[in-house]
Amino acid sequence: MEHYTMNLTLKVWRQKNKKDKGSFETYTVSDISSEMSFLEMFDVLNERMVHEGKEPIAFDHDCREGICGMCSMYINGRPHGPWEGTTTCQLHMRAFKDGDTIVVEPWRANAFPVIKDLVVDRSAFDRIIQAGGYISVNTGNAVDANATPIEKNKADTSFAAAACIGCGACVAACKNSSALLFLSAKVSHLALLPQGGPERKTRVVDMIAQMDKEGFGSCTSTGACEAVCPKEIPITNIARLNAEYGHAGLTSDK
Amino acid sequence: MKWSELFTSSVGKKFVMGLTGVFLILFLIVHVGLNACIWAMDGGQMFNLAANFMGSTVVMRILEIGLFATIILHIVQAYVLELQNRRKRSIGYQVPMGNKGSKWYSRYMGWLGTLILFFLIVHIRNFWVPSRWLEMPEVTYPPGVTVHDLFGLMKDTFTNIWLVLLYLLGCVSLAFHLMHGFQSAFRSLGVYNNRYIHLINGIGIGFSIIVPLAFAMMPISMYLNWVQ
Numbered sequence: 001m002e003h004y005t006m007n008l009t010l011k012v013w014r015q016k017n018k019k020d021k022g023s024f025e026t027y028t029v030s031d032i033s034s035e036m037s038f039l040e041m042f043d044v045l046n047e048r049m050v051h052e053g054k055e056p057i058a059f060d061h062d063c064r065e066g067i068c069g070m071c072s073m074y075i076n077g078r079p080h081g082p083w084e085g086t087t088t089c090q091l092h093m094r095a096f097k098d099g100d101t102i103v104v105e106p107w108r109a110n111a112f113p114v115i116k117d118l119v120v121d122r123s124a125f126d127r128i129i130q131a132g133g134y135i136s137v138n139t140g141n142a143v144d145a146n147a148t149p150i151e152k153n154k155a156d157t158s159f160a161a162a163a164c165i166g167c168g169a170c171v172a173a174c175k176n177s178s179a180l181l182f183l184s185a186k187v188s189h190l191a192l193l194p195q196g197g198p199e200r201k202t203r204v205v206d207m208i209a210q211m212d213k214e215g216f217g218s219c220t221s222t223g224a225c226e227a228v229c230p231k232e233i234p235i236t237n238i239a240r241l242n243a244e245y246g247h248a249g250l251t252s253d254k
Numbered sequence: 255m256k257w258s259e260l261f262t263s264s265v266g267k268k269f270v271m272g273l274t275g276v277f278l279i280l281f282l283i284v285h286v287g288l289n290a291c292i293w294a295m296d297g298g299q300m301f302n303l304a305a306n307f308m309g310s311t312v313v314m315r316i317l318e319i320g321l322f323a324t325i326i327l328h329i330v331q332a333y334v335l336e337l338q339n340r341r342k343r344s345i346g347y348q349v350p351m352g353n354k355g356s357k358w359y360s361r362y363m364g365w366l367g368t369l370i371l372f373f374l375i376v377h378i379r380n381f382w383v384p385s386r387w388l389e390m391p392e393v394t395y396p397p398g399v400t401v402h403d404l405f406g407l408m409k410d411t412f413t414n415i416w417l418v419l420l421y422l423l424g425c426v427s428l429a430f431h432l433m434h435g436f437q438s439a440f441r442s443l444g445v446y447n448n449r450y451i452h453l454i455n456g457i458g459i460g461f462s463i464i465v466p467l468a469f470a471m472m473p474i475s476m477y478l479n480w481v482q
């Protein structure tokens with residue numbers, strides 16, 4: 001694709017801290033290369049602001065290659081911006097053209113309070129994982145990888161679910177701020193493998209209980225989560241989670 | 255896990271929605287099938303006899319109570335979910351997502367359901383209340399069965415264009431409600447097998463078009479005097 005530069009208007013959410021009311025600020029950036037990533041464009045703006053003695057815009061990021069799930073930005077009415085199957089850090093400026101106005105907001109969900117500007121507190125996800133998103137393995141020699149036979153289709157489905165990076169875009173997109181796509185990816189990933197067998201029933205029950213405590217909504221299966229998920233986690237995982245939950249509820253001993 | 259949790263957690267509440275939703279779908283099949291008897295072109299005899307049968311045995315009475323309980327449970331749970339879910343995002347977005355990624359009717363289930371509810375109140379008042387609780391004209395068919403003339407009541411009711419339009423609005427709301435609700439109910443109940451999901455999606459679309467369309471044709475054919 002042809003390289004070009006552009007001048008843009010940015011409307012960015014600024015909020016000093018958790019308590020601050022916050023508001024949108026408008027910035028203009030010029031000579032932005034179409035080859036830059038979206039976050040690099042923010043770096044350019046922030047550097048200028050530091051030079052001008054202003055407080056730079058706080059945003060989360062770490063790997064900048066779509067694997068850590070930190071870069072939570074809601075861009076022009078879509079989590080992670082206009083491209084499909086990409087994170088904000090993988091979004092490139094060639095998605096925009098000269099003269100565009102871009103509105104950038106933080107994830108909005110009461111379970112993800114804004115800490116500063118575009119940074120939200122996603123520790124609710126950590127607590128959900130702590131509640132059951134693990135398997136217990138005895139220490140000792142590593143087991144031969146081929147010792148446990150696993151049906152190919154189950155392995156593939158499990159690996160696809162394991163691709164979830166916990167970014168929270170599903171919550172940001174959902175009209176109910178439901179975290180079920182995330183939970184269903186974590187539950188499916190383990191429920192489909194023999195290694196996840198021992199804690200299968202308690203896992204789903206405990207994770208849902210924690211999710212409800214954290215203040216996420218329930219699922220109306222609108223599909224908005226699946227549409228914005230950078231890892232394209234299929235929504236059928238949510239149906240599988242429902243089945244796991246129903247099965248645990250009907251058959252657990254206590 | 256306590257039994258109550260199975261129906262009160264966020265996933266459990268959706269089990270209630272899904273179960274009541276599927277029950278209401280089954281009811282619609284019976285209802286539309288029975289009402290289709292108005293097109294028998296026999297002066298309403300088959301329809302009146304069938305409608306009479308539906309109220310004549312104790313089994314039917316029990317099913318009727320079950321139906322009312324199901325509708326009430328569906329509606330109460332729906333509003334509870336709707337209100338709880340709305341409270342999960344106190345500050346909304348400047349630029350809403352709109353139709354990026356979801357169909358409008360999947361996001362407006364609460365409003366579509368509310369329209370259906372308005373329709374239901376009028377509908378129950380129009381037919382169920384007179385037939386069950388009030389004095390009604392009767393007809394006698396050979397060999398001597400006397401039944402309520404619900405067919406006559408339908409013909410009378412649907413001379414009013416405003417009622418016909420209200421019924422059409424009810425049918426359109428039901429169509430969109432089911433367009434999302436049919437497949438969503440099965441997802442809520444944990445059907446995740448892709449082969450079944452494709453099947454259910456297909457049946458769901460067909461059902462959501464055919465059944466409300468058949469219902470809509472009833473007041474229309476009465477109003478236009480297509481049936482005698």
Ligand code: HEM
Pocket residue numbers: 219220221268271272273275276278279282328329332333335336363364365366367368370371374431432434435436438439440442443
């Ligand atoms: C004959 C009438 C009705 C039928 C056949 C019907 C059917 C359904 C079905 C199948 C679902 C999907 C359940 C799920 O996703 O698990 C549903 C959901 C829903 N219904 Fe109904 N419904 C009817 C009447 C109503 C009424 C009167 C209301 C409201 C006052 C209502 C409100 C809702 C809402 C809000 C949902 C979405 C719940 C959610 O996914 O969070 N419905 N309905």
Ligand code: SF4
Pocket residue numbers: 163164165166167168169170171181182185225228229230231232233
């Ligand atoms: S399911 Fe997708 S959108 Fe949700 S947290 Fe995981 S990667 Fe992000």
Ligand code: FES
Pocket residue numbers: 060061062063064065066067068069070071087088089090
């Ligand atoms: S910064 Fe790691 S996924 Fe975007």
